[in-house]
Amino acid sequence: MLELRQYNSLGEALRAALERWPDEVCLIEADRDREKARLTYRQFKQAAMPLARALEDSGFQAGTRAAILMTNQSKWLISAYAIFFRGGVLVPLDYKLTPGEQLKLLAHSRAEFLIVEYHLWRALTQAEGFENLATRVILVTEAPAGADLPGAKRWEEFRGTGDPEFVPRSRKDAACIVYSSGTGGRPKGCVLTHENYLEQCVALTSLYPFWPGVRYLSILPTNHAIDFMVGFIGPFTCGAAVVHLRTLRPEYIREAFTKYKITYMSLVPMVLKNLEHGLRQRFDELPASRRRMLDGLIRINRAVTRQRPHLKVSRLLLPQVHNAFGGELRALFVGGAFTEPATLQFFYDLGVLVGNGYGCTEAGTAITLNDFKPFRADTVGKPLPGMEVKIVNPDAEGIGEVTVRSKTVMSHYLDDPEMTAETIADGWLLTGDLGRMDASGHLQLFGRKKNLIVTEEGKNIYPEDIETVFDGIAVKEYCVFAANYLWPARTMTGEQLVLVLHPEPGQSISDELKADISERNRRLLNYKRVSGYVSWDHDFPLTASMKIKRGELAEQIRQSLGRSAVVPL
Amino acid sequence: MGTLQNTTEQILELAAQHFKVPREKLAPDDDFFKKLGINSLQALDLLTRLEQHFQIELPDYELQGVSDFRTLAERIQSRL
Numbered sequence: 001m002l003e004l005r006q007y008n009s010l011g012e013a014l015r016a017a018l019e020r021w022p023d024e025v026c027l028i029e030a031d032r033d034r035e036k037a038r039l040t041y042r043q044f045k046q047a048a049m050p051l052a053r054a055l056e057d058s059g060f061q062a063g064t065r066a067a068i069l070m071t072n073q074s075k076w077l078i079s080a081y082a083i084f085f086r087g088g089v090l091v092p093l094d095y096k097l098t099p100g101e102q103l104k105l106l107a108h109s110r111a112e113f114l115i116v117e118y119h120l121w122r123a124l125t126q127a128e129g130f131e132n133l134a135t136r137v138i139l140v141t142e143a144p145a146g147a148d149l150p151g152a153k154r155w156e157e158f159r160g161t162g163d164p165e166f167v168p169r170s171r172k173d174a175a176c177i178v179y180s181s182g183t184g185g186r187p188k189g190c191v192l193t194h195e196n197y198l199e200q201c202v203a204l205t206s207l208y209p210f211w212p213g214v215r216y217l218s219i220l221p222t223n224h225a226i227d228f229m230v231g232f233i234g235p236f237t238c239g240a241a242v243v244h245l246r247t248l249r250p251e252y253i254r255e256a257f258t259k260y261k262i263t264y265m266s267l268v269p270m271v272l273k274n275l276e277h278g279l280r281q282r283f284d285e286l287p288a289s290r291r292r293m294l295d296g297l298i299r300i301n302r303a304v305t306r307q308r309p310h311l312k313v314s315r316l317l318l319p320q321v322h323n324a325f326g327g328e329l330r331a332l333f334v335g336g337a338f339t340e341p342a343t344l345q346f347f348y349d350l351g352v353l354v355g356n357g358y359g360c361t362e363a364g365t366a367i368t369l370n371d372f373k374p375f376r377a378d379t380v381g382k383p384l385p386g387m388e389v390k391i392v393n394p395d396a397e398g399i400g401e402v403t404v405r406s407k408t409v410m411s412h413y414l415d416d417p418e419m420t421a422e423t424i425a426d427g428w429l430l431t432g433d434l435g436r437m438d439a440s441g442h443l444q445l446f447g448r449k450k451n452l453i454v455t456e457e458g459k460n461i462y463p464e465d466i467e468t469v470f471d472g473i474a475v476k477e478y479c480v481f482a483a484n485y486l487w488p489a490r491t492m493t494g495e496q497l498v499l500v501l502h503p504e505p506g507q508s509i510s511d512e513l514k515a516d517i518s519e520r521n522r523r524l525l526n527y528k529r530v531s532g533y534v535s536w537d538h539d540f541p542l543t544a545s546m547k548i549k550r551g552e553l554a555e556q557i558r559q560s561l562g563r564s565a566v567v568p569l
Numbered sequence: 570m571g572t573l574q575n576t577t578e579q580i581l582e583l584a585a586q587h588f589k590v591p592r593e594k595l596a597p598d599d600d601f602f603k604k605l606g607i608n609s610l611q612a613l614d615l616l617t618r619l620e621q622h623f624q625i626e627l628p629d630y631e632l633q634g635v636s637d638f639r640t641l642a643e644r645i646q647s648r649l
Contacts, residue, residue, distance in 0.1 A: 119628075120630075247613075271610065
């Protein structure tokens with residue numbers, strides 16, 4: 001790989017990679033079983049340079065902000081490289097948000113350029129508030145011939161002639177603004193520097209190296225912190241290849257493993273569980289004699305790999321399993337949400353390594369990662385090299401808030417010094433998660449301190465972000481909480497949101513009100529919905545500026561009501 | 570090409586079969602995530618089943634932001 005410590009910016013490191021491995025394949029794009037693009041590093045450069053030149057001709061300069069709103073595909077990475085080449089700040093937006101949410105984040109980021117896929121662009125143009133979109137240049141990819149693009153240009157035709165000028169940046173300059181939440185309320189735009197990314201890349205590749213010939217299967221959104229690092233910066237700075245799959249259908253994921261001989265892949269717990277379910281189903285369908293043989297081989301593999309993995313032995317013992325993963329798989333990475341230990345153990349027993357980790361966007365992706373020395377299904381691994389992890393205010397069992405200090409920790413939240421000060425204290429990032437370091441240096445997680453849920457799909461949902469959908473319901477006051485914030489639970493799975501209703505004096509929660517709440521709830525994306533409500537008969541404690549004192553209210557509810565008070569919606 | 574009502578009816582029938590729930594428990598405006606107790610990956614599975622039935626191709630993004638059978642039917646209808 002490149003010696004990343006000698007580079008100052010992502011643009012500089014990526015430029016060096018394109019020069020170093022011109023004939024290696026860097027990118028394959030597949031849509032179902034159809035391969036749509038295959039590019040070498042040389043071809044990637046040839047695709048990106050005219051775009052960088054056109055950006056330059058449009059006044060794109062150091063620090064110009066450019067948002068990308070696309071599904072996983074080659075044009076995402078080509079555009080990102082062109083932006084970094086021109087010294088820009090990338091704003092990767094989540095294509096799974098609603099168009100209204102995307103518009104809010106675009107406005108907050110003050111992105112001057114927007115690169116967007118055609119179907120997402122159409123949805124944006126139909127959203128309320130689109131007329132206020134202030135981006136200066138909009139580039140739409142894959143627009144059908146004849147499509148009307150008022151105020152926008154076709155990405156494919158946005159090409160300049162001549163060599164673009166490379167714009168250098170320093171390590172402390174902003175590289176990306178990544179939104180970790182705040183679509184409905186207070187946007188959390190994490191400003192991550194070039195140093196944050198370069199240091200994270202060094203740390204991750206020291207545990208899981210990439211090299212020319214390695215193939216990473218990208219199914220998580222590239223805007224997601226994990227995939228941006230492990231599915232772009234990591235492989236590209238090592239001469240490896242990324243395979244973009246433009247569908248999440250399990251049958252095509254399975255096919256991609258064997259077709260492209262995948263080495264690594266990142267996924268969220270929901271996809272891992274789906275793979276587990278599929279394998280278990282196949283095992284259950286085996287004739288009794290073959291099933292006994294399989295169980296015996298799994299027991300042998302378990303014994304052989306007790307202290308550390310032996311990939312070659314596991315592949316010999318359980319060839320059908322490993323061949324189903326393409327035969328070249330070295331590890332799956334799972335993160336974004338908590339993974340159940342039983343699922344991790346299931347794969348480890350088969351010799352399929354699942355590197356479970358823990359991190360957050362504010363920390364620059366991963367904080368800890370399992371190194372399999374030895375494998376521990378009940379932890380999220382050890383801190384990555386360069387990460388200092390400290391447990392603050394531990395209780396008698398050693399459980400306290402997880403805090404992190406590292407060169408990978410974000411610079412600040414965009415335009416929000418107050419929230420930055422609440423989150424980074426004396427150089428330590430306060431994660432809001434509760435954990436304990438065990439004697440062997442592994443981190444174990446036990447729940448959350450903050451009012452937040454994380455879904456199995458790795459989505460962080462802050463209650464404040466969804467409250468506006470209930471504006472105007474016929475009660476005196478209302479508020480949304482994470483159930484585990486109201487009633488602390490030592491778990492990080494099955495998290496739910498609860499609506500607290502304070503009716504007017506003498507008012508009951510009528511069927512009409514419940515129907516209104518359910519109807520509003522349905523306007524939210526399915527993973528953001530509240531699962532139930534509680535009725536609360538006291539005034540909410542408020543600040544001088546009439547904001548709800550959430551911590552105080554939660555404490556009052558906790559003292560009076562239990563979880564059983566939640567009425568399902 | 571059938572009517573939207575007809576398409577909705579076929580989707581309800583197929584969803585009931587696929588996830589083994591009684592057809593009469595499903596209605597066009599139901600939230601299929603909640604009613605079928607499925608996650609987004611299982612919803613994609615349903616999309617594959619519907620593609621086979623209607624002999625069309627539905628990109629994953631057609632499911633984005635959709636959670637009731639009627640809207641799903643509209644998306645499919647526009648591609649028939």
